[in-house]
Amino acid sequence: MNAPAWIDAAWMASVAKIETTSQRIGATFPHASLNGRYQSQPAHWWTAGFWPGLLWLSYTETHSPELKELAETLEDQLDETVLSFFPLHHDVGFMWLLTAVARYRLFGQESARRRALLAATLLAGRFNPQGDFIRAWGTLPSQTNNAGWSIIDTMMNLSLLFWASQQTEDPRFGHIAIRHADTVLREFVRADGACHHIVSFDALTGERIEALAGQGFAPDSAWARGTAWALYGMANTYRHTKDPRYLAASQRIADFFLAALGDDPIPYWDLRLPSRQGMPRDTSAGCIAASGLIDLAQLVAGTSGSYYRDGALRILQAIVESSSSFADDEEGLVLHGTGHYPQKQNVDVALIYGDYFFLEALAKFRGQALDLW
Ligand code: GLY
Numbered sequence: 140m141n142a143p144a145w146i147d148a149a150w151m152a153s154v155a156k157i158e159t160t161s162q163r164i165g166a167t168f169p170h171a172s173l174n175g176r177y178q179s180q181p182a183h184w185w186t187a188g189f190w191p192g193l194l195w196l197s198y199t200e201t202h203s204p205e206l207k208e209l210a211e212t213l214e215d216q217l218d219e220t221v222l223s224f225f226p227l228h229h230d231v232g233f234m235w236l237l238t239a240v241a242r243y244r245l246f247g248q249e250s251a252r253r254r255a256l257l258a259a260t261l262l263a264g265r266f267n268p269q270g271d272f273i274r275a276w277g278t279l280p281s282q283t284n285n286a287g288w289s290i291i292d293t294m295m296n297l298s299l300l301f302w303a304s305q306q307t308e309d310p311r312f313g314h315i316a317i318r319h320a321d322t323v324l325r326e327f328v329r330a331d332g333a334c335h336h337i338v339s340f341d342a343l344t345g346e347r348i349e350a351l352a353g354q355g356f357a358p359d360s361a362w363a364r365g366t367a368w369a370l371y372g373m374a375n376t377y378r379h380t381k382d383p384r385y386l387a388a389s390q391r392i393a394d395f396f397l398a399a400l401g402d403d404p405i406p407y408w409d410l411r412l413p414s415r416q417g418m419p420r421d422t423s424a425g426c427i428a429a430s431g432l433i434d435l436a437q438l439v440a441g442t443s444g445s446y447y448r449d450g451a452l453r454i455l456q457a458i459v460e461s462s463s464s465f466a467d468d469e470e471g472l473v474l475h476g477t478g479h480y481p482q483k484q485n486v487d488v489a490l491i492y493g494d495y496f497f498l499e500a501l502a503k504f505r506g507q508a509l510d511l512w
Pocket of ligand 1: 292364
């Protein structure tokens with residue numbers, strides 16, 4: 140793919156920065172940057188894969204033994220979370236795709252393959268066969284019963300199940316992914332391409348109860364990052380299944396996302412706010428959508444493909460010009476992300492997953508992606 144010069148410049152500056160910040164951040168699990176420094180989270184936190192993912196992406200450029208060793212150490216540290224079990228969740232896809240699957244792709248280590256298969260088994264174990272959905276989280280302290288909660292973000296974690304089916308020649312992982320994706324098509328993705336964040340089902344009967352706002356403004360608004368997860372996850376599901384319903388869904392969501400941006404390429408935290416006055420952006424949603432749009436552009440021919448590729452470029456260029464930081468006084472690469480606006484957590488900060496999908500999108504334009512989804 141021919142990339143404009145600014146993509147190459149942003150890639151080189153990002154990789155150079157990661158080489159420097161890796162000496163400071165080290166073997167921790169950074170999440171959100173406050174006052175220029177990444178705050179770390181425990182190994183079971185859903186974001187634990189993104190820093191090692193950034194290290195592996197940078198490794199494709201530098202082949203630095205230090206970056207490799209750090210990414211391997213972080214992968215080792217995830218092991219303890221398997222035995223502690225209860226804090227784990229559906230995001231084991233993010234955690235082990237960007238660590239063990241990445242390492243297995245690069246070096247073929249059997250230990251990495253084994254770890255990723257174990258994680259896929261944990262993800263498959265969250266499937267509710269009565270309602271055909273993957274349960275998002277364990278018991279939440281704030282809820283009396285969330286056993287029937289499923290969320291749009293899980294679309295990205297399905298790639299771990301497809302990978303496991305391909306590795307083991309056992310279609311059961313893929314069957315679960317497809318049944319979950321079909322539930323998402325039916326219950327989450329709306330006619331106009333907007334998506335619910337959470338849908339609550341009766342865990343016993345599988346009946347749908349209601350859509351919940353979750354991290355979005357309202358149940359029927361359009362949380363920007365959730366929309367981006369859906370766009371990208373549906374494109375991945377199409378690549379794995381070749382079922383055109385998923386491609387059509389990804390396009391419908393992409394068309395909604397790009398129309399909601401209009402001439403202003405960096406998304407607000409929700410794409411359907413009653414007023415944008417004083418509202419923060421979420422650059423992470425932009426980076427995730429850009430990376431998904433690059434894949435979508437390769438899956439559809441003609442003017443639609445060009446439209447998605449141009450959309451990705453517009454988002455990335457705006458982020459490079461107005462929301463990136465290549466100096467190491469700020470550890471984040473991409474500023475102005477919003478973690479959880481309704482709870483006022485991590486608003487207008489750099490977020491490690493924004494950084495990851497930014498670098499991943501640049502890598503795709505350079506033909507240097509790790510092909511993890
Ligand atoms: N997966 C949680 C989030 O996107 O904030």
